[in-house]
Amino acid sequence: MLRTAVIDNVTSVNLTKLKQHDIFNAIRFLFSQIHIPQEVRKEYEVQLAREPDRAWVLERLMPNRGFYSFCTRYDSATFTLLRGVKDIHKGEAEAVAQKRSVEAHYILSDDLRFQTAIKNIDSTIKVFTTLHIIAMLDMRQLVTNPKSIIKTLHSVHPFKSRHLRTAYTESAKELGITLSKKVLNNKCSLTKLFSREVSRLGDSA
Numbered sequence: 001m002l003r004t005a006v007i008d009n010v011t012s013v014n015l016t017k018l019k020q021h022d023i024f025n026a027i028r029f030l031f032s033q034i035h036i037p038q039e040v041r042k043e044y045e046v047q048l049a050r051e052p053d054r055a056w057v058l059e060r061l062m063p064n065r066g067f068y069s070f071c072t073r074y075d076s077a078t079f080t081l082l083r084g085v086k087d088i089h090k091g092e093a094e095a096v097a098q099k100r101s102v103e104a105h106y107i108l109s110d111d112l113r114f115q116t117a118i119k120n121i122d123s124t125i126k127v128f129t130t131l132h133i134i135a136m137l138d139m140r141q142l143v144t145n146p147k148s149i150i151k152t153l154h155s156v157h158p159f160k161s162r163h164l165r166t167a168y169t170e171s172a173k174e175l176g177i178t179l180s181k182k183v184l185n186n187k188c189s190l191t192k193l194f195s196r197e198v199s200r201l202g203d204s205a
Helices: 009-017 023-029 038-045 054-058 076-082 090-102 112-121 130-139 146-156 161-175 181-188 190-204
Strands: 003-007 031-037 068-071 106-108
Touching (some): 003 090, 009 023, 009 038, 009 054, 009 130, 023 031, 023 130, 031 038, 038 054, 038 068, 038 090, 076 090, 090 106, 130 146, 130 161, 146 190, 161 181
Parallel strands (some): 003 031, 003 106, 031 068
């Protein structure tokens, strides 16, 4: 079953940096709609001149409808409450308030501080990262080279093996898939991932 999500600025930027991997086409098989809050759009537009690929997303935003929904609906009480919470920025506060208003399944955010802050307030909110998206696409065989996507993401938004392992573990549970320890170790070891790249470079020298 396809789910809906509300996305924050950092994750929007990270997905844009993965555009070369056809990520925007692939995520249509995971979600039926992605809501982009007003404040997130403002933040996303700031670097448009330096990163022209952002125009691709902005051109596809449709007010409160379509796959990329420029959403103006949110729970004002929730927004006001969260605006004063440490580590929750304005765009993230709007994302949470919007999730409650449109009844989205997930918030997509790569901000680790926000994840910790919101879980302390409401542990029922599911926050997925770009790594979760890649993991789900990989397990559903919707991308041809997930390792290349992971390496590209690491180059623009560094993370650790444990973050990748958490993403695969939680995504597998969400999809009802069981991953063996061997498979997890193979998919989530950054040492193996980058050592293979070094080995190939050495062989071609």
